[in-house]
Amino acid sequence: DTEVTQTPKHLVMGMTNKKSLKCEQHMGHRAMYWYKQKAKKPPELMFVYSYEKLSINESVPSRFSPECPNSSLLNLHLHALQPEDSALYLCASSQVRGGLADTQYFGPGTRLTVL
Amino acid sequence: DQQVKQNSPSLSVQEGRISILNCDYTNSMFDYFLWYKKYPAEGPTFLISISSIKDKNEDGRFTVFLNKSAKHLSLHIVPSQPGDSAVYFCAASAMGNTPLVFGKGTRLSVIA
Numbered sequence: 001d002t003e004v005t006q007t008p009k010h011l012v013m014g015m016t017n018k019k020s021l022k023c024e025q026h027m028g029h030r031a032m033y034w035y036k037q038k039a040k041k042p043p044e045l046m047f048v049y050s051y052e053k054l055s056i057n058e059s060v061p062s063r064f065s066p067e068c069p070n071s072s073l074l075n076l077h078l079h080a081l082q083p084e085d086s087a088l089y090l091c092a093s094s095q096v097r098g099g100l101a102d103t104q105y106f107g108p109g110t111r112l113t114v115l
Numbered sequence: 116d117q118q119v120k121q122n123s124p125s126l127s128v129q130e131g132r133i134s135i136l137n138c139d140y141t142n143s144m145f146d147y148f149l150w151y152k153k154y155p156a157e158g159p160t161f162l163i164s165i166s167s168i169k170d171k172n173e174d175g176r177f178t179v180f181l182n183k184s185a186k187h188l189s190l191h192i193v194p195s196q197p198g199d200s201a202v203y204f205c206a207a208s209a210m211g212n213t214p215l216v217f218g219k220g221t222r223l224s225v226i227a
Contacts, residue, residue: 004158033214042204042217043159056214090158103149104215106158 003027004107006091012113015081021110023074023091032074033104034066035090043090043106049074050096081114088112118142119207121218130227134192138205138218141186145207145216150179150190153202153220162203163190195225 004025013019023032031050035043048056049068063085065077074091088111092104120139128134136150146167151159165172165179165188172179178191192199205218 006158040220042219045214048214088156092158102147103161103164105161106151109156109158111156 006107010111018079021076025093029093031094031096033092037088086113119216119218125222127224128195131194134195136190138188144209147208149206151204200225
């Protein structure tokens, strides 16, 4: 089973709203990731959690706040977003080998629209 | 600077023929390479990978070739099917604390 699930599938929010994206995997992976993908672009890494600790933050604005409550769950809390934050948000997970992550398996994504 | 390059934004192939997607990289520390397939508004699906100790890996209709001296890898799909039409991303990673690096993708269209 290489399934990563994400909820919700679609989200529309205003610039003053607070919402959360959720991601879950049950593959025993100890690395989890958030990516942002705009149309016709490759996925752009936002955050990496390794063994439930934030290991990489790619200079993401503080209006995006990740959380890893346990090894199976990853959340992305959203607050005061801008219309340009509208994108497909992808979660991924992988094993960790020698400090480096292995094959990443992606979820289906959350299509976020900020009005 | 782009460490992983997919220089062909698009490729059209007839059904039943071979599709060859190319990828070049610049970072000699990369030791693990992957190909993902992506449909619109969906997450990338892992297709096949290869580590730097090999020069070929095969899985069904998909074969990845790695030429370390040229810093080049390619994905061969034989025979191509209309369902293979998607965007294909090449990605690479290295030992240490570096995340996966993606190319910009190649849109493959398989024409029936």
